[in-house]
Amino acid sequence: MILLALLFIPFAAGPLSYFMRERRRMERVNVGAFAATLVAAIALARRVLREGSVSLWDGFLYADALSALVALLTAGVALVCSCYAVGYLREDERSGAFGENGDAAAQLRKYYCLTPMFVSAMLLVTLANNLGVMWVAIELTTLASVFLVTFYGKLTSLEAAWKYAIIGGVGLSMALFGTILTYYSGHKLTGSDTLAGLNWSVLATQAVHLDKTTMRLAFILCLLGYGTKAGLAPMHTWKPDAYSEAPVPAAAILSSAMLNCAIYGLVRVYILAARCLGADFPGNLLLLFGLLSMGVSVPFVLVQKNFRRLLAYHTIDHAGIMATALGVGGPLGSLALMLHMTFHTVAKSLLFLCAGNVWQQFKTDLFHKIKGGVIRAMPLTGGVFLMAILAIIGMPPFSLFQSEFLIVRAAFEAGHYLPSALFVLFGAGVFAGALLHVGGLVLGPAPAEPPPGWLPWRETSILALAAVLVVIGFWLPAPLLELIRGAARVVTGG
Amino acid sequence: MSIFNNPEFGDKLVTLMAALALVLQIAMVAQRWLVTNIRLFSAQSFALAAVAGVIAWFTHSPHVYIAAFLTLAVKAILVPLLLERLVDRIEIRQEIEPIINTPLSIVISGALTLVAYIVADSFYHPEEGPPAAASLGHNTLAVAISLFLIGFFMMLNRRKALTQVLALLSLENGLFLAAISLTYGMPLIVEIGVFFDLLVAVLVLGILVFRIRETFESMDVSKLRRLRG
Numbered sequence: 001m002i003l004l005a006l007l008f009i010p011f012a013a014g015p016l017s018y019f020m021r022e023r024r025r026m027e028r029v030n031v032g033a034f035a036a037t038l039v040a041a042i043a044l045a046r047r048v049l050r051e052g053s054v055s056l057w058d059g060f061l062y063a064d065a066l067s068a069l070v071a072l073l074t075a076g077v078a079l080v081c082s083c084y085a086v087g088y089l090r091e092d093e094r095s096g097a098f099g100e101n102g103d104a105a106a107q108l109r110k111y112y113c114l115t116p117m118f119v120s121a122m123l124l125v126t127l128a129n130n131l132g133v134m135w136v137a138i139e140l141t142t143l144a145s146v147f148l149v150t151f152y153g154k155l156t157s158l159e160a161a162w163k164y165a166i167i168g169g170v171g172l173s174m175a176l177f178g179t180i181l182t183y184y185s186g187h188k189l190t191g192s193d194t195l196a197g198l199n200w201s202v203l204a205t206q207a208v209h210l211d212k213t214t215m216r217l218a219f220i221l222c223l224l225g226y227g228t229k230a231g232l233a234p235m236h237t238w239k240p241d242a243y244s245e246a247p248v249p250a251a252a253i254l255s256s257a258m259l260n261c262a263i264y265g266l267v268r269v270y271i272l273a274a275r276c277l278g279a280d281f282p283g284n285l286l287l288l289f290g291l292l293s294m295g296v297s298v299p300f301v302l303v304q305k306n307f308r309r310l311l312a313y314h315t316i317d318h319a320g321i322m323a324t325a326l327g328v329g330g331p332l333g334s335l336a337l338m339l340h341m342t343f344h345t346v347a348k349s350l351l352f353l354c355a356g357n358v359w360q361q362f363k364t365d366l367f368h369k370i371k372g373g374v375i376r377a378m379p380l381t382g383g384v385f386l387m388a389i390l391a392i393i394g395m396p397p398f399s400l401f402q403s404e405f406l407i408v409r410a411a412f413e414a415g416h417y418l419p420s421a422l423f424v425l426f427g428a429g430v431f432a433g434a435l436l437h438v439g440g441l442v443l444g445p446a447p448a449e450p451p452p453g454w455l456p457w458r459e460t461s462i463l464a465l466a467a468v469l470v471v472i473g474f475w476l477p478a479p480l481l482e483l484i485r486g487a488a489r490v491v492t493g494g
Numbered sequence: 495m496s497i498f499n500n501p502e503f504g505d506k507l508v509t510l511m512a513a514l515a516l517v518l519q520i521a522m523v524a525q526r527w528l529v530t531n532i533r534l535f536s537a538q539s540f541a542l543a544a545v546a547g548v549i550a551w552f553t554h555s556p557h558v559y560i561a562a563f564l565t566l567a568v569k570a571i572l573v574p575l576l577l578e579r580l581v582d583r584i585e586i587r588q589e590i591e592p593i594i595n596t597p598l599s600i601v602i603s604g605a606l607t608l609v610a611y612i613v614a615d616s617f618y619h620p621e622e623g624p625p626a627a628a629s630l631g632h633n634t635l636a637v638a639i640s641l642f643l644i645g646f647f648m649m650l651n652r653r654k655a656l657t658q659v660l661a662l663l664s665l666e667n668g669l670f671l672a673a674i675s676l677t678y679g680m681p682l683i684v685e686i687g688v689f690f691d692l693l694v695a696v697l698v699l700g701i702l703v704f705r706i707r708e709t710f711e712s713m714d715v716s717k718l719r720r721l722r723g
Contacts, residue, residue: 060683130681130683130684132680132681132683132684132687132688133683133684133687135684135688136684136687136688136690136691139691139695140691140694143691143694143695143698146698146702147698147701150702150705153705155709158702158705158706158709161702162655162702162706165695165698165699165702166649166658166662166699169662169695169699170646170649170662170665173642173662173665173666173669176666176669176688177642177669177672179680180669180672180673180676180677180680181676183673183676183677183680184676184677187676187677197681198680198681198684213616
């Protein structure tokens with residue numbers, strides 16, 4: 001029941017917003033639906049903590065601690081971004097950002113209709129037990145978000161959307177091949193020709209009996225496919241474009257919740273591969289792609305001129321960090337991955353929201369045009385921006401320091417000395433680049449522009465998210481920590 | 495025993511249709527006219543529907559019939575119709591301009607087919623002795639992988655947005671054939687989901703192509719070069 005509620009509330013909110021012709025009603029439907037979704041996600045997490053796993057329709061929908069954690073993060077980000085979007089889109093409409101020929105009502109309808117569908121597809125990714133259905137849902141997240149990327153209808157948005165759709169499509173076709181091969185690798189097991197034959201929960205218990213050659217190829221293809229979706233290098237090229245063209249609340253969802261979903265798909269396949277082939281083969285591949293992504297993002301972060309693209313490269317870096325954590329594996333690596341996923345979701349969506357405020361005030365996302373002083377013009381945004389960037393580059397006492405430190409520790413304990421050294425090196429590069437750029441943007445003398453008004457929806461959602469970021473740096477609520485531990489146990493299978 | 499119950503005959507039919515699909519794929523690489531390309535894709539989907547239909551007949555599996563029917567309805571009829579309408583709407587009749595010239599492209603396609611046969615070879619386990627009925631269609635895996643690889647190559651080799659969509663679709667045809675030949679198709683719900691995704695993807699990409707055409711006065715995606723760094 002709870003699983004259905006989680007899927008259908010946002011799914012129904014999409015078409016419903018479409019028929020609400022008035023802006024205020026669309027806003028209410030969206031915020032209301034996402035609030036209800038978050039409540040459902042919390043309820044699901046509580047049930048999973050109590051019962052271990054929840055399933056429906058003979059295990060067609062299935063949620064364990066890992067699904068519940070990712071669903072909870074998705075629902076949380078969706079709610080915050082929908083609140084922020086209310087303020088953001090009102091400001092867009094007021095300042096005429098929809099363009100002279102843009103019909104504001106149609107634009108708003110597009111946003112408020114597509115976002116719930118997008119979120120619903122992401123929730124289906126986390127709840128689908130069948131690996132094929134999970135693939136379908138991941139492809140649906142791409143399709144639902146393409147028109148969010150073209151939202152402003154500029155030349156560059158079309159280009160970004162084209163890259164996003166085509167690279168995503170090709171990448172995911174590899175993942176589909178991987179899924180077919182996974183199905184084939186289990187074809188000798190009993191009951192493999194039924195619907196349950198591709199169910200993750202079934203395959204996971206029989207993983208040792210899967211065909212090894214096929215599983216190896218299947219893992220490589222799934223890694224390439226879901227890696228494209230997560231933006232691992234060298235399949236990351238769509239990411240900075242899509243993130244810098246989409247409206248900021250949508251970009252925040254793309255860079256945090258959708259990244260989680262892609263990583264989630266990767267984790268599910270990794271678990272099968274690790275149980276079938278041993279952890280070394282999938283782990284080493286993940287380490288390779290993870291460290292490559294971290295390495296590739298460093299020069300781009302260092303020379304970046306545009307702050308939304310900076311954040312996008314930063315997300316590539318973090319996708320690499322998560323892949324590395326998964327590659328290190330073991331109880332400690334898995335725990336670090338789940339912690340990092342949680343912390344990154346909060347910090348990265350907060351960063352995008354702050355960037356959105358700056359963008360709307362200065363009408364540019366280039367560093368050299370703003371020339372600093374954001375903290376004087378907009379004390380709240382500037383302050384939170386600086387705090388969030390310090391958090392995300394792994395400054396203690398913020399939470400991401402803990403998770404990244406845990407990853408290095410796990411890597412050392414597992415004897416991955418070179419990867420650990422590279423991890424620290426690339427981490428330092430990104431640290432320097434991000435701090436330099438964002439420091440220059442936020443600090444400095446006050447600019448000449450008049451200070452903006454206080455937009456309650458926008459500013460409150462930023463404040464709320466910032467409060468969450470500060471609090472989880474020092475104290476994780478016990479049930480959440482238990483959920484994170486549970487998700488890590490799903491990976492290690494204990 | 496009637497010829498329609500003889501698995502050997504079924505096997506030959508499947509091989510024939512799969513070979514036809516491969517020939518059509520290479521024809522798509524060589525063909526320079528967009529509309530012809532769409533029709534070749536339609537014919538290829540038709541051949542795949544036939545493969546699925548034959549396999550369904552000989553293995554008596556109703557869900558493969560549904561997959562065959564969906565292939566026929568969606569990929570052989572609906573998608574080509576949509577694409578042709580799109581071509582009409584944006585009024586392009588010009589040739590596809592591949593990056594690599596046609597003769598060399600065909601040689602590369604041949605080489606990719608060879609690679610596919612080598613890859614597919616690793617999936618045969620002759621020492622286990624294939625059970626008679628289950629082996630039906632297994633020899634088409636090599637064709638499936640060739641379609642996939644050549645689809646990839648077409649993707650890279652083409653500049654125009656719409657032709658890239660066609661390449662993506664033919665690549666997907668390869669996946670469908672792989673699923674059919676390895677496991678007689680995915681579970682039905684997955685198969686339906688994949689078709690739904692495919693249809694939505696064609697609509698989404700079609701709208702994008704239309705808007706790119708409107709905005710850029712060209713479908714040449716190599717002109718999409720504003721976003722860098």
